[in-house]
Amino acid sequence: MCGEARGMTTLPPLREVIARHGLSASKALGQNFLFDEQLLDRIAAIPGALEGHNVLEVGPGPGGLTRALLRAGAQVTAIEMDRRCLPALAEVEQAFPDKLKVIEGDAMKIAPASLFDGPYHVVANLPYNVGTALFTGWLSGEEWPPQWQSLTLMFQEEVARRIVAEANTSAYGRLAVLAQWRSKAKLAMKVHRSAFTPPPKVMSAIVHVTPGTAPEGVSMRVLERVTEAAFGQRRKMLRQSLKGLPGALAALDRLGIDVQRRAETLSVTEFVAIARELTP
Numbered sequence: 001m002c003g004e005a006r007g008m009t010t011l012p013p014l015r016e017v018i019a020r021h022g023l024s025a026s027k028a029l030g031q032n033f034l035f036d037e038q039l040l041d042r043i044a045a046i047p048g049a050l051e052g053h054n055v056l057e058v059g060p061g062p063g064g065l066t067r068a069l070l071r072a073g074a075q076v077t078a079i080e081m082d083r084r085c086l087p088a089l090a091e092v093e094q095a096f097p098d099k100l101k102v103i104e105g106d107a108m109k110i111a112p113a114s115l116f117d118g119p120y121h122v123v124a125n126l127p128y129n130v131g132t133a134l135f136t137g138w139l140s141g142e143e144w145p146p147q148w149q150s151l152t153l154m155f156q157e158e159v160a161r162r163i164v165a166e167a168n169t170s171a172y173g174r175l176a177v178l179a180q181w182r183s184k185a186k187l188a189m190k191v192h193r194s195a196f197t198p199p200p201k202v203m204s205a206i207v208h209v210t211p212g213t214a215p216e217g218v219s220m221r222v223l224e225r226v227t228e229a230a231f232g233q234r235r236k237m238l239r240q241s242l243k244g245l246p247g248a249l250a251a252l253d254r255l256g257i258d259v260q261r262r263a264e265t266l267s268v269t270e271f272v273a274i275a276r277e278l279t280p
């Protein structure tokens with residue numbers, strides 16, 4: 001089906017929109033645009049059926065992914081800080097009446113809870129630094145399960161691999177533990193650098209995260225302190241890296257975890273067990 005048939009008017013191709021609105025990609029804003037509609041439809045399908053679901057899109061730019069989300073039937077709220085993109089997004093709004101709300105602003109300063117009454121999915125193709133900061137924020141919330149139902153986020157492939165990494169690999173670290181201790185994180189799709197305009201220097205990959213069950217009796221802050229200490233000196237034995245954390249070595253002893261092991265050999269479950277021992 002021609003997606004925009006859902007809307008009232010037909011939208012022009014994205015390249016034409018970019019040219020007409022003079023949207024040259026801004027390096028400072030980390031702009032690398034996607035134009036391939038089939039690829040965009042595949043990305044919009046990652047969260048599952050979106051018909052009638054709320055979606056928060058961060059960084060819509062000229063609206064390629066936004067269109068795909070709308071074609072999938074989502075109710076989209078999009079936050080974009082580059083006001084040059086707003087006229088192009090207004091055209092998308094017109095083509096999909098009452099389906100798209102665009103908010104001009106910095107996603108780092110807007111609490112998503114203020115935008116939705118109920119659950120929502122997050123989909124974003126963001127600059128690396130902003131994406132990682134928002135991602136860790138969404139994963140670190142006190143409320144669990146969180147209000148978001150899934151996160152579908154584009155990262156540099158190297159960062160995506162760190163998020164889904166397993167123990168005993170060089171990519172495994174704090175990000176993997178944070179993403180996996182009460183969520184399921186998987187690599188949903190690799191995206192070749194040539195798919196973007198302009199192409200970034202490195203390959204990208206999309207990570208899909210859904211909330212799982214939070215282990216009982218574990219404080220997020222304590223878990224963070226344990227992983228920070230352990231991976232802060234990842235080449236050192238736990239005896240050394242955790243010695244500054246009160247009670248940690250005794251906790252390892254109680255759990256039967258050898259103090260000669262290094263951080264990257266501990267499974268997420270073992271980190272959770274240590275954090276539980278140290279949670280007041």
Ligand SMILES: C[S@@+](CC[C@H](N)C(=O)[O-])C[C@H]1O[C@@H](n2cnc3c(N)ncnc32)[C@H](O)[C@@H]1O
Pocket residue numbers: 029030031032033034035058059060061062063064065079080081082085105106107108125126127130
């Ligand atoms: C990599 S581009 C992706 C554009 C579009 N989603 C696509 O896939 O073609 C990132 C977009 O995020 C926007 N952006 C960057 N930082 C932002 C922030 N802090 N808040 C909201 N949008 C931001 C940029 O202006 C840009 O439009």
